[in-house]
Amino acid sequence: MALGSGAGAVVFYPADRDLDAWAERHAAGAAPDRWPYGLDRLEAHIAGVVSKSLPAATPIARAARRVIGVLPPGRRASNPVGVTWDENAGALLATTTGLSARYSGVVWVTDSVTRRGGEQFASLRRALRRMDGLWVLSDAQVAPLTAFLGEGAPPVHYVRFGVDQDFFRPTPYPTRPLVVSVGGDRDRDPETLLHAMATLRRVRPDVEIVVQSRTSIDPPAGVSVVPYLSHAELRDLYARASVVAIATRANLHVSGMTVGLEAMATGRPLVITRTPGMDDYFGGTSAARMVEVGDGDALARETLRLLDDPVAGAAAGEAARARVAGGFTTAHLAARVAEVITRR
Template structure:
């Protein structure tokens, strides 16, 4: 087992991540978890867990790391275990020395390889093969990533995501109708979302709609688009919402699951696109309804059904909160990652 022993575990974050500022916001009640993604909670399962930033690397430093990547990774017994959240930070972890083992999550790589081909990601493949273990957040990613990495690669584990249910606390269902959509990652589908919201407004002109997105599409009348929300603003917006609606394009990494779980944690029902892996997160609760990719009519229909029956929507939201507490908190996520680290 690679638990780090007395040397412990170091969670490495990107060089630009301001960890002291994050901790200050968390202490002030303005950010979830003490560290991003709740990895501070690893200290419940593993000894001596600390966090630090990966170093800023100059052009010369990058060249040196590329040369180092051609050598065996090297493992130093008695030194800490290194952990990173995703493959982009994992590239730097792969050539970070003085570690007994290295573990990383993989988020976007499987979709990138599927769309662009594996030859475009040879360097990423080499870096991930230097790890002692990897985890993904969707079971639909396990086989593609395993195939891409090839024989002799580290094991790939499926780890269910979680959110800070203390920060995204359950709030009484609102009286005023409001539809909320949040998220601007590369696999969101603003075209389908805004078509659906147009239909919602046509049927229920009394309903306000707020969309957090960086889309350049002009929103329909009655839909407010904002580019960015702080964590505290996002929490307050969920609290005002009657239903949260998410539209995504085809993907393997379960785009939208973070927002979906945060909404359920707040006690808000969810309408979301069904993509591979989504059933593992929302298939077991009445709080979520799933629609097909590109189905604007279905997204509008299910959203309106919840708006038109606020009593049932409130009950569904309460069920959603219980669903998160039962298996989708950051403490539970940390426990699953700790199992990956201990599995070696």
């Protein structure tokens, strides 16, 4: 796929992201940021930024990319820079022609390689080595990704994540107790979470609990599990929450940080599993409390402490909003990504 000439940057998204539908939801106030992950905010740092969908992976397209993939990546200075959010889209960007440079985020492969070895990810390794720069969202990912890519690979940068503080706006702290947990990525820990929620309900049967998850585990009595929430539904649920609690397994990509920052932007305290890189987001603040991996009793205990002291919970919520506004918005994220791109 070739691009026309001209300076600037093209932010590429997978075809199934449906950028038109996203834009419509955003215009209606039902989705954060104008583009996913707030990368439209690159416009504040780079002139001529546009978004574009990557082509669907048809058999013909895959064959063409295999041919292109054995050629050196073309780089014409007069052409735009190509940018993608994660390594799956980055694998397609690696063989997108008509660009001056290519940059991609990396989310999942560091954990996959750590757990299963790098041999089965050889094609992804080749694709990422064609980039001009890569970024990760956890400082714990830098060393394993650098080792996986090998000598002569593009530089790996640590870029802290951010959320849309205008969409996830602060609301008054609620009077009715509600605990919320959200998220279903591969490193969430529903067993530990539901154990903690069962303990909590035994102590405080008056507390409402809502968990968004696709887990097949039967929830404890008094715990409502929903498989999916839209952005607008999620925002409204945060607004009703007293505490947001997240349990994750050991991982390097800071699973849970998106929900944690969204909840904090709404002005809600957070209880979350401590994993590598998590302190950079939630350490050193009264807004968040961290517990060890697999410790459902501690998760329940810290959540109960906030529920039992609504004044402290409200104060933690105020600190949470200030924490996000001070360095973890999509405006901050875009500035950090722009720094990676313009560092050439």
